[in-house]
Amino acid sequence: MNQNNRRIRNLLADYGIVIAFFFLCIGLSVANDNFLTWGNWVNILRQTSINGILAIGMTYVILTKGIDLSVGSVLALGGLVTGSLVTGAAPHSAFISMLAGLAVGIALGAVNGALVARLSVAPFVVTLGMLSVARGLTFIYNDGMPIANLSKDFRFIGQGMLGEVPVPVIILAITFFVFWFILKYTTFGRYVYAVGGNERSAKTSGISTRWVIFTVYVISGLLSALAGLILAARTTSALPQAGVAYELDAIAAVVIGGTSLSGGVGTLSGTLVGALIIGVINNGLDLLGVSSYYQQVIKGTIIVAAVLLDVSRKKQV
């Protein structure tokens, strides 16, 4: 009996979030006939793709005990730079323009990374600064005006479909598998966990902790810009005010997915489920016609519940 109880508890701790996700889906499919249709899932996945991509980078950062508050601003600047290149009198190809946008993300991520890793400034402070600086640069870049008339090739990454699957979802899937693989099967991935678990002992065992920490911020910057390109392509214009407060949903997805804010513990698959839960809640409550005020209350409750689950799991160990 006792053993059974414990087994159930372990199961709950390991798969609690997946189980919660299933119950949420079952509940919503009972409440609304449209929820389980393919068309609706295309919507949910497409709506989740941007937050999902941000949350993947955020997971890397949080695993090293860091935080990246600048993702929403980097997203906007990346989108705007790419937008400015695919339009105008002599537009560049979508490919070149996207590379430039991604390079902006990498550069801003590198600044974050260098300040955190080299100069040991607290990640919260560094990225809070970047949140403001990158947003300001976004407004300076085009005098605060949106950039419209994005080329058709470029819009494909936001609006296109490959068969029945939207392109943003495919980009999310590829991003997920690449970074899941890196985290799980490469030395760098193991170092990320080691740095977050115990930086000092990671350092004494010969890991270049600075390099690892620098790299996770570069990854987060790159993925923020990638999300920015998709957002601009989806909304058919690069808006300087895009992505305000997106860091909150990205952090929420990571935390709901079971990654510990004190670093070293967590998985990318958890994060993906976390992002899906947020997407499903927003979609389901829209379908049911629930006011957006309740949406915020429910999302907040789930975040805290997820952390409680995390705490109880740690107590067991």
Place this chain on the structure above:
Amino acid sequence: MRLLKIAAMTLALSIAATGPSWAQQKKTYNIGAAVYGLKGEFMQLWATALKEHPAVKDGTVKITIFDGNYDALTQNNQFDTMVTQKYDGILFVPIDIEAGAAGVEKAAAAKIPVVGSNTRVNSDKLTSYVGSNDVIAGEMQAESVIKAIGGKGNVVILEGPIGQSAQIERRKGNQNVLAKYKDVKVLEMKTANWSRAEALSLMENWLTAHSGKINGIIGQNDEMALGAIEAVKAKGIDPKSIPTAGIDGVTDAVRAVQAGTMVSVLQDASAQAQGGLDVLLRSITGPSYKPRSDIWTKYSAQGLSWGDGTAKQFNIPWTPITKANADAMLATRK
């Protein structure tokens, strides 16, 4: 190093010393423009137009723009700054209809005239208000969508941030018209916070929840209407088959009107800004002041009149955007 510092200080001092003597050559009016925030395209257009006013261009007026960053407290602090620095007049675009009143009172106590523009503030100390009536815009847009669907069917409404004066008044306008049409049903009404991305997701979900039942879309601003159109397109539906209306006349919306996918009415940022400055200058310099912006002649046929420039309120008319006037509007935006 020290030498450098001394050089810098001397330079700074000499600039400070020469400053006032320049000002004495010709009276320059220091005008502060306290706007709720510069992140949306509309306020950008407003600020650009203000700097294009003839009095600013010829140096009679020096404009300083204060970005309120969408925060009532920030705006309040900026009023303190303008009062302490003895600005000659203030143009005010408040974020909050009630919270803005405190700043206006402070300025009034220091005998600095304040003219409201674009959004309202509840204060009898305001010298005048130059803006457009959002209730009328809400009526115009609802009327055009309902007419386009033949006076009956289902509509959805994308609302602004609940509690902002534009949302409250545009909703009132929507409802005034909806009350007249018993055969029009509002399927959904929810905020998308003026945001294109939020409206896109919301509309996608509505199109699923009410598949095939949505006949018309009322977006309380252009950004949200544009997001809704993207959702309609993504669903494989011809956007021309679901009449959609926005408000404001941002650049993308003017283009969408040209393409025939939406209707919108222009809120003339330039008239609100330049008209506001004329009214303010009249209040500072006295009855001899003649308005210098061309907006007074532009809208005189539609009932806007300068009078002696001392009215408590000036209503800038809304202009429906049509394929005929779209080109001219885009030309003014570069």
